Amino acid sequence: MNRRDLxxxxxxxxxxxxxxxxxxxxxxxxxxxxxxxxVKGAGVERITPNDKFYVVxxxxxDPRVDRERWRLRLSGLVExxxxxxxxxxxxxxxxxxxxxxxxxxxxxxxxLISNAVWRGIPLRELIGEARxxxxxxxxxxxxxxxxxxxxxxxxxxxxxxxxxxxxxxxPLPDRHGYPARLIVPGAYGELSVKWIDRIEVIDDDREGYxxxxxxxxxxxHTMSRIDVPAKNGRVRGRTEIRGVAFAGDRGISKVxxxxxxxxxxxxxxxxxxxxxxxxAHWSLMWSPAAGDGELVVRATDGQGKxxxxxxxxxxxxxxxxxxxxxxxxxx
Amino acid sequence: xxxxxxLAGLTVLLASLVARVALGVPLPVELISDxxxxxxxxxxxxxxxxxxxxxxxxxxxxxxxxxxxxxxIGLSAARGYARLDRHRLPxxxxxxxxxxLLALAVLWPALASNYHGLPPDSARLLAAGTLxxxxxxxxxxxxxxxxxx
Numbered sequence: 001m002n003r004r005d006l007x008x009x010x011x012x013x014x015x016x017x018x019x020x021x022x023x024x025x026x027x028x029x030x031x032x033x034x035x036x037x038x039v040k041g042a043g044v045e046r047i048t049p050n051d052k053f054y055v056v057x058x059x060x061x062d063p064r065v066d067r068e069r070w071r072l073r074l075s076g077l078v079e080x081x082x083x084x085x086x087x088x089x090x091x092x093x094x095x096x097x098x099x100x101x102x103x104x105x106x107x108x109x110x111x112l113i114s115n116a117v118w119r120g121i122p123l124r125e126l127i128g129e130a131r132x133x134x135x136x137x138x139x140x141x142x143x144x145x146x147x148x149x150x151x152x153x154x155x156x157x158x159x160x161x162x163x164x165x166x167x168x169x170x171p172l173p174d175r176h177g178y179p180a181r182l183i184v185p186g187a188y189g190e191l192s193v194k195w196i197d198r199i200e201v202i203d204d205d206r207e208g209y210x211x212x213x214x215x216x217x218x219x220x221h222t223m224s225r226i227d228v229p230a231k232n233g234r235v236r237g238r239t240e241i242r243g244v245a246f247a248g249d250r251g252i253s254k255v256x257x258x259x260x261x262x263x264x265x266x267x268x269x270x271x272x273x274x275x276x277x278x279x280a281h282w283s284l285m286w287s288p289a290a291g292d293g294e295l296v297v298r299a300t301d302g303q304g305k306x307x308x309x310x311x312x313x314x315x316x317x318x319x320x321x322x323x324x325x326x327x328x329x330x331x
Numbered sequence: 332x333x334x335x336x337x338l339a340g341l342t343v344l345l346a347s348l349v350a351r352v353a354l355g356v357p358l359p360v361e362l363i364s365d366x367x368x369x370x371x372x373x374x375x376x377x378x379x380x381x382x383x384x385x386x387x388x389x390x391x392x393x394x395x396x397x398x399x400x401x402x403x404i405g406l407s408a409a410r411g412y413a414r415l416d417r418h419r420l421p422x423x424x425x426x427x428x429x430x431x432l433l434a435l436a437v438l439w440p441a442l443a444s445n446y447h448g449l450p451p452d453s454a455r456l457l458a459a460g461t462l463x464x465x466x467x468x469x470x471x472x473x474x475x476x477x478x479x480x
Contacts, residue, residue, distance in 0.1 A: 008334050008476060015341035022348035023398065030394070035387050058368075060361060060394050061351075065448030073450075105377075142451070146357075146365045146444035197448065212369035213376055315373050 030061045038111030042228050046272050048114035056103045063144045063195045067179045076200035078130035092121045100279040104188035104217050105314045109323040118183050120164030124157040132201045142198035149208035160185045185277040186249030188217035216317040220248035222307040224299035226325045236330040242283035251276030251302030257284045261294035288329040295325045335476030340405025342472045343465050350461045355447030360397035366441040412473050427470035434462050
């Protein structure tokens with residue numbers, strides 16, 4: 001081995017070590033450990049703690065946005081384009097809104113759904129200040145990570161559509177969109193764009209990241225889930241059945257449970273349902289009888305429309321169907 | 332040739348990792364996935380994730396295999412460069428320039444992303460500059476490590 005080979009070999013080793021070290025840093029920051037985090041089962045809380053809130057992200061490594069550098073631009077078909085820094089946006093009058101988010105890929109009985117108290121400003125205040133031009137009809141959102149999504153101008157101007165900076169009394173965690181994200185009640189979570197940095201008022205039908213793939217997230221289906229007892233769990237004597245139900249921004253008016261596979265139904269008690277924008281926590285006390293064994297739940301939204309019983313996968317507009325849980329009744 | 336190719340690939344890999352960690356510039360794999368994944372219909376996208384064991388495993392696979400791909404690119408480029416007998420440096424420089432321009436053209440919409448939150452125009456400038464450095468490093472290391480350079 002000559003001197004040149006030695007130098008090249010040493011350089012290769014050093015580069016491999018350096019690359020391995022930085023790859024390790026990125027791996028530790030990556031989404032691999034939390035992407036797909038679910039919230040279900042006996043431990044489901046009314047307000048989901050930030051570190052337990054479900055996460056679905058397109059990213060290998062989520063952004064870590066520098067708040068001092070962050071700017072929000074309102075552009076497109078507006079008479080008054082604006083660029084605002086974090087201080088200017090967060091010094092507006094902030095309001096709190098409890099809202100449940102659900103991922104469009106949440107399957108029947110799955111846990112990609114959580115509830116939090118968000119603090120920020122109604123998006124209509126910002127868009128109103130920018131003064132959309134006549135003929136504008138949609139809004140296109142851009143995020144630091146390249147994610148994009150559109151919605152109707154009407155939805156963007158809905159009083160419940162928010163630009164938020166805090167989650168359960170704390171600044172948004174990085175993985176939930178720090179320093180600012182949207183909250184769009186009624187739609188699936190992909191429309192609540194994280195790390196948002198540009199709002200563009202448009203008059204065309206351009207599609208965002210997941211919209212191009214064919215996802216249709218504008219309207220969350222009514223869902224209900226049994227959290228307790230667990231699937232294939234053993235029950236004996238008087239037992240509590242409980243779970244959650246959610247219907248986007250339409251609220252929940254009724255939850256019913258069957259303990260015999262769907263022949264007979266009983267109304268469950270709604271224990272928690274602070275507004276039409278949140279999930280409902282429900283429960284039912286049950287004394288198992290002969291023939292019992294398959295628990296089924298169904299909900300009715302706040303407009304009186306029952307949950308769809310048709311079993312459909314989440315592609316392309318969210319899953320439908322009833323959650324069924326088989327249990328072993330011990331006498 | 333092989334060592335030179337590995338060295339070139341590792342140099343590009345290290346530089347892209349430094350740019351990602353220090354400046355928030357997307358890795359090549361992130362640029363490519365953000366550019367092309369939206370065009371994969373959901374009816375094909377979701378089942379394909381299932382084939383590789385779910386979305387998280389698919390991401391890990393993409394993350395680590397992209398490193399090997401960069402080294403593979405270094406090796407392929409080194410092999411091609413070794414075959415040249417004449418006008419080596421101008422051809423290498425021209426190929427690097429062409430590669431950079433092609434990358435800009437293909438990835439342009441995705442270049443506006445920055446994981447530290449830089450505004451889109453600055454982000455695009457930084458990402459384009461980083462790509463230029465990556466192509467220059469690839470060419471430079473190939474040239475320096477060529478046996479009779």
